[in-house]
Amino acid sequence: MNKQGLLKLLALLFSMGLIAAACGGSDDGDTGATDTTEAEAEEAATDDTVAEAGTEAEGDNDTEIVPSEGERAYGGSIAVGLEAEAVGLRPWEDTCSSPCYNMMITIYDKLIEQTVDGEYEGWLLESIEPSEDFMSWVGVLRPGVTFHNGTELTAQTIADMFIVQQTGAASAGQISSANLADVQATGDLEVTYTLSQANSAFPAFLARAPIGMVFDPALATEDPDGYANAPVGTGPFVVESRDLDNETVVVRNENYWGTDPEGNQLPFLDQISFRPIPDEGTRLDALLSGTVNAFQTLRQGTIRDARAAVEEGADVTLLEFQGNNTGGGHFNVLVPPFDDKRVRNGLVHLNPQDQVIEALGGTGISLPATQWFSPDSPWYSEKVAEAWPKFDFNRGVELITEYVNDPARSDGKAVGEPISFEQSCPPDPTLIAATQVIIEVYEQTGGLIEAEVTNYDQQTHINYALGAENGFVGEHGAHCWRWSSEDDPSVNLNPALAPPTAEIAELAGIPGVVSPLNFANWFDGESFQAAVGATQTDDFAARYALYETIMLRIAEETPIWYSGHTATAIGTDANILGLNGWHLPSGSIGVGFPNAEGRWAEVWLG
């Protein structure tokens, strides 16, 4: 090799090294780490109240929700890296997901909050009591609460909010789901909620942003557009500036009503700067480099990388949460061949859940799902876990073969012809990899299945399943989706089980009860009645039995499939304390940081 050739070779090696260095560390497959850092940070924290809060399922690496210990300190500012920007900060109008929620919860208070046990307790409401038939609820507001602009919070405020919420893009649907018909001020601080149908889980809706977050209705009516970027709430922080897609700065609300259990006025921090950083790797790097002091992620691959960084010595506390939310997908049961249970059942048996979770980067992080509840949820059922069809290649092939050889097969194809459908996921690299794992199994069935893989962007993916153009039936086939949340089961289940079309509602004898959010278009009278029944009693055992019935029906009919429960995390500098184990006004410990949504009022710098 001459000198010139040698130099070119060296340059080539250098370029390969450059690429390797840039890509390194993100795909090392090291997934065995446990939450050592947070364990160290919280090791001294043993609270009797928390000990009762629930037990972790085997293999579940969730961070234990316990209050941070140490001397509380006022002052300081932090920067938080979020997954995305909030398009607006109006709870009634702007669709708000996890990143947006992190911001909104600093500005607004909710009427109700959830405890670590999944119970609902008052936040701005001191109490809320139902009528015997759950058709109305009377809440009493906390006295002495004012908005950032000094306006006093009264029952009339809540009644006036309802007028705005009825036409709000985000709240109108929630009002309908909650069966909320009217809100009246029946005293200075007493609010009466009247429902159109009984709902024993109504407080769950007051714990959600669209109708649970309290805003100034007069200002919202006067300047709804302006409110999006200059919101006024009663929350612990006040918006100081908002530079869309770059930085939203909130500063301490000096007149905040809330205190911690020791009587310290909240919040502790002077300022929080929220920065949208959409790239997962950059967001983690921003934390590791000190560009931000905290970050959130909803991706198990990022949790894996964050764990690796902690193992390598990064001074980071990782607060992991794996709740009810699960990945997977649904079959459009109004479209052949998914209208046949054998096909749905067969495809679920052909879903290699563990391999799919591995492809998603979730091995050792994400637990395989069998229902809408994670193993540490009070609603979890072992019976359902047993009943859920596991990966069984032979059984899957047997069921699909039975359909394929059925002369009366629903797709109208000739006997022996393969089933064909569209298998669609958003173009996320891990989802593409997971789909590929499933497709490889299909390919081993000896030509029984022809699946066309499509990847549309998130918005198109949702629209496609929604199918607004064809009466909300959609034209999708097998469609990647997410299920469930930490909310009361009724919040997500009822709309997902209601009749998907007017015709089906008519046939079921419940005309007018139609839900576009039944994405699988699967209607099962027994399940729907159970879901409705569960909103008419507050007896846990009775409700548990009803939800178990629904989950068993889903396991039997398989209109949907699961991958693993969604692991989420908030990572912070080790000196950021109080994000774990925050308190409700009653002193109960809060739900923690589900879905990487932090509550920042009790956070201090240690």
Add this chain to the structure above:
Amino acid sequence: MLKILGQRLLRLLATLFAVTFLSFFMTSLLPGDPAVAILGEAGVQNEELLNQVREDLGLNDPLPVRYVNWLGNAVQGDLGESYINQGQSVSGTIVQRLPVTAQLAFMAIGLAVLFAVPIGVLGAYRQGRWQDSVSSAGVQVALAVPNFITGIFLIWLFAVKLQWLPASNWNRISDKGIVENLRTAILPATALALTQMAIFSRLVRSDMIATLQENYILSARAKGLKDRYVLFRHALRPSSLSLATIVGINFGALLGGTVIIETLFAIPGLGFRLINAISQRDILVIQGITVSVAVGYVLINTIVDLFYTVLDPRIRRS
């Protein structure tokens, strides 16, 4: 000169018409409903509300009607309002975002030219020798590595390992001063510059090699002028015509081509806004940004054409 300007203006108008027409119709082909994007999954439970939102946005009108309405307003300077970020005008968004992207593009092109010219000149002057081989190999590397990989590497090295520079986001000059602004701009600008630098240096090298064969260069050398003087005073200027052309083209391309780097570094420029607008089906924002990039592109290339006459008097005389 006036004739040239007039021709350019006509070309600009024709280009803008084509760009707006195509982008409007192509955007409308995207599957998905902006009304659904606004309302979210929960909001669409209310079909009446869904229809109301569509009506308010004019989405129920036929596409040609929507285009003509938009064009009529656009020629009066009104590019409409964002569907998603309600109350925010599209022109306001562009005015806010364009300086960020333009600064990045300027810095990237500036850095690229700064390094490309000496590397290109060196390669030409030392053609076939080890200096040429090293610079050629380096240029090959720079060309081969996509800019987002460079970006990831720069973040890892300068933010995570050395902790010299922030990994993301943007400090505005108006808020935090020029130094803090440059601290957030330097990594993305460098990531963008690397490929540009490689292209520019290849161009300078090949043009210089040709120029160095010219008789007037040989006579300058024969007169005993120093090599550096000959290279930079006599050879570089006529060798810069292609460079000026490509700088203009690439600057225009960078205005609309920083999407990946802006997203990677979370920089609130036009590219970052555009990618969000696409995912949200915020059609008027997509349209507005596309038009502004197109205008920028044509204007810059017009300026470059005019600059030729300064660079080479022979063009002016012809």
